[in-house]
Amino acid sequence: MDLVNASGRVLAEDVVALYDYPPFDRSEVDGYAVLSSDVAEADEERPVALRVVGSVGIGEVPRFSLGDGECAEVSTGSMVPRGADAVVPVEYTKRVGDVVYIYRPVAPGDNVAHAGSDVLAGDVLLTKGTVLGPVELALLASSGIARVKVYRRVRVGIVSVGDELVEPGRVLELGKVFDVNSYYLYSSVRELGAEPVLYGSIGDDEASLERVLRRALEECDVVITSGGTSAGVGDITYR
Amino acid sequence: MDLVNASGRVLAEDVVALYDYPPFDRSEVDGYAVLSSDVAEADEERPVALRVVGSVGIGEVPRFSLGDGECAEVSTGSMVPRGADAVVPVEYTKRVGDVVYIYRPVAPGDNVAHAGSDVLAGDVLLTKGTVLGPVELALLASSGIARVKVYRRVRVGIVSVGDELVEPGRVLELGKVFDVNSYYLYSSVRELGAEPVLYGSIGDDEASLERVLRRALEECDVVITSGGTSAGVGDITYR
Known part of the structure; x- marks a missing residue:
């Protein structure tokens, strides 16, 4: 991946310096x-x-x-x-x-x-697993590295559970509340550098919850559910 | 803009609650x-x-x-x-x-x-200029708000100046150094939530620098230059 797009991503390889730095006296x-x-x-x-x-x-x-x-x-x-x-x-x-x-x-x-006083060609500049921020990208650029291997973002599925939940933008019937957790979690997951995937809110119905959870587990690395535990729905998550 | 896409953006309007919260006792x-x-x-x-x-x-x-x-x-x-x-x-x-x-x-x-004990319909939930993080998005969702007006991201042009600069990925000739500042600034600007635009590195040549700076100033809200001041090039930035 290009250096500029790698900003905020996690390095999937050790990266070795291509040149001395400074490259000359x-x-x-x-x-x-x-x-x-x-x-x-x-x-x-x-x-x-x-x-x-x-x-x-x-x-x-x-x-x-x-x-x-x-x-x-x-x-x-x-x-x-x-x-x-x-x-x-x-x-x-x-x-x-x-x-x-x-x-x-x-x-x-x-x-x-002096040439090579900061970094010698062949030195490990950054190790696998390093988060690439401004300083790390500058270090890579200083050694002429234009592309790096990064891990793909972790996909995090978000499922809210509850008969009472209404999607914001719709009309709120009496007794219902808007789905808040989905939006809180979406923004939090994104701030952490992962890729959130919203599955919306599901009623307290085991069959449809199981269907959505199976899909989310297939498509995502992690699935976060909120609510729905009062109906014993939590069991489905563990199946 | 949809709530989910508004994560990290800046509110361009005061937002008023549509419903009491809680909406019922x-x-x-x-x-x-x-x-x-x-x-x-x-x-x-x-x-x-x-x-x-x-x-x-x-x-x-x-x-x-x-x-x-x-x-x-x-x-x-x-x-x-x-x-x-x-x-x-x-x-x-x-x-x-x-x-x-x-x-x-x-x-x-x-x-x-009690209904409305947290928020009454008509209350100002968030004021213009608020950065929308997880908590703010949850607050908007709780009042059923699905779309908000946000400012577009600030576009920040990045121009590196210097005859000695070589783009990472190319061969480093003797006496030259790789352009580091562009990548450091790109990642920093992005971390701040703005939209960086790279204009690459320009030699210490007033005519081409002026051309690039004019274009960057037209296309961006802010332009950051680095280097090039030794040749009196800074003057062009102020023109």
Whole structure:
């Protein structure tokens, strides 16, 4: 089933990651990708000057790698180019033409989300039986999964029993009451993510009740009856 | 809209009760409908004997009324016959043929739900803007209301923006990431009871973004965009 239609459903299989996440070494900030050893001595008083050799846009693959004294402009989500091991946030830099002054040191790995650091391809992302809400669908999407196997919704038959019951919308004769339970149960079952099936209200007559219950039990996974127990009708449910 | 389909929707009108609830004086217990003054002196030692003049089944209209020293068998939900003003629970009685011994007094109104004591015909049951859950649908059904006016679901357009975005199910090229936000938002919007509409992911290109946003704004009540702000694309959303 498509991801969008799987919202609210229950996973019928373990799902394994197709890709690492992040899928590449990814900058976590806007700034400059650097070799951390180049900027180890940088501070507010004595910034380190690096040459900007390129820029990596979001979704782009850098066609260069960094050498000593070089850096590259990156955005949040950009690939970090080869040769760099950290990113200096733009607020600790000052650009003058092709040169950037770095005012703070960074440690190796700073501001870089390494490929596969969240999820490795082949990891089990979600196990069978998981209810698929927004977070679960986002996780599946992040690994490129577009379709999943889900269980069909549980079908719940609803049968109200009683000679006194009248369907809403009809005229209420004296002594009768409207069937309330069917509607309460219908809405409750639906809120739980199952599929309610209304069988209406049945009089306190064993033969017709048995007929309806047999049909409901054939068509549904679960059947809820309400009322009718005063006439010993409950026995039929157990047959 | 039918009650069952209205589950989870928002009422677009005030709804007024069509009938009293309960619709008649209704016994709240299985027992004997009596005139309370007849049994005022009853106790465990000196039970009061009453003549059983009839029985009122669920959904039946009693064809008799009670005189002095008379009572009628009733069930939970039965109409209380004229002449009776209270019901003695069966556990405080002992039946011998057509006579019932009453072992406890009852006050006027005991164990009787009077017609209209919960709701009077003409009362406002639910006001415009109410979310219709199980309890609300049960209330409407109890007054015989089968159809209500509801607001249509709010349509929420979802647009993800970014050159780096790839639809799950496709091959992930280096530097790209799968579109996660669309699926997270889709499922969240649906959980809130609104109707999500996916417009997919759009590259960081002002012309195509403007085209998609114009269409989404025409077709939806609300449009949620995510990403794309780094290219000044946000401006288009406000146009």
